[in-house]
Amino acid sequence: MPEIPESSPATTAFEAEYAIESPLSCPHCKATISTLQVLRLVRTRVNFISMLPRRGYVVVCSSCHQILSADLGGFARVV
Numbered sequence: 001m002p003e004i005p006e007s008s009p010a011t012t013a014f015e016a017e018y019a020i021e022s023p024l025s026c027p028h029c030k031a032t033i034s035t036l037q038v039l040r041l042v043r044t045r046v047n048f049i050s051m052l053p054r055r056g057y058v059v060v061c062s063s064c065h066q067i068l069s070a071d072l073g074g075f076a077r078v079v
């Protein structure tokens with residue numbers, strides 16, 4: 001895992017950035033955005049009987065970094 005410098009909390013360490021086919025309005029900050037950032041989710045704690053996947057990802061607004069969507073290997077999805 002890359003270390004996130006504590007001196008720059010405003011910077012989000014995203015894993016990938018995707019261009020949107022045409023600019024859209026973010027439901028959180030209302031900014032018109034043309035890219036989305038994707039961050040990986042890595043499971044750190046789990047119940048012994050949990051069937052949840054080890055990994056997933058979240059899609060965030062490139063402007064305000066609010067979560068727009070999250071996915072756990074197709075198991076659970078939040079929009």
Ligand SMILES: [Zn+2]
Pocket residue numbers: 026027028029030031061062063064065066
């Ligand atoms: Zn936003």
